[in-house]
Amino acid sequence: MKKPVDYPNILLDALEHGIMIVDEAFNVMYWNQWLEINTGHDYSNMVGKSLLTFYPEIDYRTLQRKIRTTLRLNSPTFYDASLTNRFIPISRNKISSSLLSTMQLQVTISPYIIDQGMVMIAVYDISDLHELKLTLQKQMEKIAHLNSELQHDKQIIDDNLLIVKTDGDFHIIEVSKAFNTFFGFEKNELEDCELQLICSDKIPVSEYAQMKNTLQNGQRWSGEIEIISKNGQAIWVDAVVTPWSNNSGSLSSYTAIYHDITDKKRLELLATTDLLTKLSNRYKFDEIFDIMLMREHWKTDDTFAIVMADIDHFKQINDIYGHPRGDEVLVKIAKVLSQTLQTGDVIARWGGEEFIFLLSHVSASKAIHVAEKLRMAVEQLRLFVDVRLSFGVSLFVEGDTHATLLNRADTALYKAKKNGRNRVEIV
């Protein structure tokens, strides 16, 4: 059968989508060129035959219902085009990126000649659009999966890591749940607070300024700091603070991750503290002493001094009053010496009834003056027994070593003892 040549047919053949006319029994009355080309079935093969012959897999019950609806309502009906194609399968030749082997069709069933039970079925290839939708769906699923993993990881971080985030001016903008729990703060309690406020005032202002400076230069800062909990307890933490830049490259925020090092600090303290007097021990003193020796900018009138002190006739106190009372004397003297000393100077128990001091940025006269102050402080102490201290001072000069400086201080102390005790000598 030859397709009649007239304008409507030419028009229908020129369309970029498939057009067929079928009746309620699925008999094909018209099959346009688009369908001929894309299905491989000629007009002459199809017309007069049932769709069932060529496409037995279609759900004809549904198709019949849709045709009937179209005819009864004199209004178009549609197949859902959002999931799988439910109309005739038409193979698709896209090779480069195809997710679909057959076309995804948008199918519209429109009334044609109602009294003869005929409808026009228009099929539009929406495969590219559908493919895009499927790709997008896959990407969305991936994003959702990644997002869920990210949320999970974020939750773990929030629950377990001590994190504080600040803005560019070091005002707190976010605090992890773990941080709040660990330090006893309520949620949002620390928001807008200056970061420095949660740090112990034992941290010198200069050190805090140095940390800020490092960060403002875009560098990471790490170190040990003390944080004050809600109930006022000072807790040592190891901190790593990282600066973050915004898209324009300027620093916008800082993230501090803290790690509790209380146990480490406790052990460190035990290893460096004299258990009786709570002063630094000889090991700690030597460590500081060596650092001071390594500095190269000492001058004659701006140097450091080593001062050795020994309690006069301490053996007698122990012998007469017993060791516990002797220990009591040591504790009281240690306390008064610590209180008399300036911030930045160092005191340690050297052993037995001996104490040692490191005075920084002093001249000879200043060092003697400080030693005198210490001596008088002990002299004025009112205990069950009068106690006095002898002091030996040595001043660092170029070429001095640990041993030479200590030897001189020891010699000076010996001199003080020899010259009548309760006095200060310098060598």
Place this chain on the structure above:
Amino acid sequence: MLKRVEFSGDHLDVLRELMNIAVGNATASIADLLQAFGTMHIPKIAISDIKGLKQYMHETIPNESSHYVTKQLFGGPLGGEFIFVITDEVAINLGNHLYDVEAPNDADIYDAVIELTNILSATMISRLTEELNIKVQFFLPSTEIISGNDLIYLEETAEYSQIIIISTQMEFQNQNINGHIFILAKDAMIQSLKDLIDQKLEELYA
């Protein structure tokens, strides 16, 4: 700023009457085409802005379930949007009824929802437009599943200043199928609807 279109009591009465006829028509068509016998409520008519519509939908649609929301546009002298909302449970019942399978797959459900929407929109809108002596064109409906009752995205509808809401509810108890229907028209189309009702009134009282 668009001028608000004011509907008189007469306008609303005519529209209500026309919608009653349309609803009756829809019920009959569903019984005939889908072998489901049920009732549809008398339509409610309201004129609102977009926030009012959002609020109205919140009050009408339960927030607890997921919903199949099918939207179909119609255009011509009277254009607008037809929205059919059913819960996912009802959508399964519908798929079950139309495809006669124990557990309809997603494609069955989507197609069944589209089919019912199609019948509802074609019968209701066609009947309304027939009474108003005009023809409209229907566009391909699309369905999405929405969790809760947030069916209106304010950012996507900002240009609508005035909306007419025609809403009704259908219940087919034997098949456990029920859903909400909203017919929305905006701005110029409201004026067009008013003009068409004016013509209808002239016809009636001529």
